[in-house]
Amino acid sequence: MNDRIRKGTPRRWTALIVLAVLLVVTQIPLPYYYSQPGDAAPLGEMISVDSGNGEVGEFYLTTIRQRRATIPLFIWAKFSSYREVVPTDAFLLEDETDEEYFHRQTMLMDSAQEAAKITAYEAAGFPFDVKFQGIRVTQVIEGMDAANHLKEGDLITKLRGEPITTLEELNSLLADEKAGEEVELTIKRDGATKDVVVEMDTFPAEMGQYDKVGLGLLYPFTQRDVTFDPEVTIDAGAIGGPSAGLMFSLEIYNQLIEKDLTGGLDVAGTGTIDEDGNVGRIGGIDKKIVAAHKAGVDVFFAPDDDLATPSNYQIAVKTAEELGTDMVVIPVKEFNDAVSYLENRLKEKTAVQEDSLELAAFSFRL
Numbered sequence: 001m002n003d004r005i006r007k008g009t010p011r012r013w014t015a016l017i018v019l020a021v022l023l024v025v026t027q028i029p030l031p032y033y034y035s036q037p038g039d040a041a042p043l044g045e046m047i048s049v050d051s052g053n054g055e056v057g058e059f060y061l062t063t064i065r066q067r068r069a070t071i072p073l074f075i076w077a078k079f080s081s082y083r084e085v086v087p088t089d090a091f092l093l094e095d096e097t098d099e100e101y102f103h104r105q106t107m108l109m110d111s112a113q114e115a116a117k118i119t120a121y122e123a124a125g126f127p128f129d130v131k132f133q134g135i136r137v138t139q140v141i142e143g144m145d146a147a148n149h150l151k152e153g154d155l156i157t158k159l160r161g162e163p164i165t166t167l168e169e170l171n172s173l174l175a176d177e178k179a180g181e182e183v184e185l186t187i188k189r190d191g192a193t194k195d196v197v198v199e200m201d202t203f204p205a206e207m208g209q210y211d212k213v214g215l216g217l218l219y220p221f222t223q224r225d226v227t228f229d230p231e232v233t234i235d236a237g238a239i240g241g242p243s244a245g246l247m248f249s250l251e252i253y254n255q256l257i258e259k260d261l262t263g264g265l266d267v268a269g270t271g272t273i274d275e276d277g278n279v280g281r282i283g284g285i286d287k288k289i290v291a292a293h294k295a296g297v298d299v300f301f302a303p304d305d306d307l308a309t310p311s312n313y314q315i316a317v318k319t320a321e322e323l324g325t326d327m328v329v330i331p332v333k334e335f336n337d338a339v340s341y342l343e344n345r346l347k348e349k350t351a352v353q354e355d356s357l358e359l360a361a362f363s364f365r366l
Helices: 002-027 071-078 098-124 167-174 245-256 285-294 312-323 335-365
Strands: 032-042 047-049 058-068 084-087 128-136 155-159 182-189 192-199 221-228 232-234 266-269 299-303 328-332
Touching: 032 071, 032 285, 047 245, 058 245, 058 285, 071 084, 098 128, 098 221, 098 232, 098 245, 098 335, 155 167, 167 221, 232 245, 245 266, 245 299, 245 335, 266 285, 285 299, 285 312, 299 312, 299 335, 312 328, 328 335
Parallel strands: 058 266, 266 299, 299 328
Antiparallel strands: 032 058, 032 084, 047 232, 128 155, 128 221, 155 182, 182 192
16 A cells, blocks of 8 residues: 555656646746737617617727736737737836736726717717816826826816816926926825926936927826716726727717618727817727627728828728728728718618619509
8 A cells, every 4th residue: 555655646746746837837927918809899788878869780899808928828929810919018107017007097998988978979969068177197107207296196286376177288388398397286186285396307218209398197187077968878897998989989979869870880990089089099900800800890990090100090901901801991080080981871871772762663663
């Protein structure tokens, strides 16, 4: 019996060593983020406008699945199309944790939803009321003077003693400031109001701002209370980031107006949106094209940006060609570009139907 125990002991050790190696290989995170195509999620299930109109087709937002890379995911990405690993430095700010990064994405999602609502209600001619509170600080840039005086969650309410309400107003007033000049800000923090003096500074070289001078804030946004009539709710679950803004605005708009812009089509897309309806560049559009293709989408709206070469639209077209999809990729710079395209599709469809009816009636008379 003792011989059997001695013989079994090495096997148990071997099994434990193998198990430990597997745990290390599959669980130890690498300094990379892994991403792959996600899903095309129907927006009719996420967005509800009180007494809103229904749709024959469907609008979709497209997602990317992202997580910390492990060794198996790293290897898989290297030998698989439309999957990639990117150093975490490309996403994380200095000393930012994964949890803080995803929290920042949640804040950006909230801001995108608000901008989408404003865009849609203005376009549809429905009322809404805005009460501005100030500029919310989401992140300060390490190495700039703002990091010594401001922190995440601060609400900037005054500039040099004068009330300030929007980020655009703040940026305009600071546009001509030089590095080294001091700016007095009034902020609200943890229920208290205080004044701080921040020195204008040059952005770090690694941010690619080319000696641009700024206050030292990253992703600040206008904090406001907005009420809409009729009321609208968005429940996007765990989806983060600002890239669904365009599609949010289209779904809301379509529920507000009488006609159905989808015309029976399944319409997906991506792109940030601001409250003026401008559509902005996003990351990972090739993966979103894959997600839309797998879902059988008919039309995909892609930002036609000029921030980099190739543009989002150019990448989207290239990916669609590689997939051999029947999906039509449409470039958009503004919310109205997407609306105009869908309205023209509806007119063409109506004209074809009318021609068919006329032909049928003519044939009947014969």
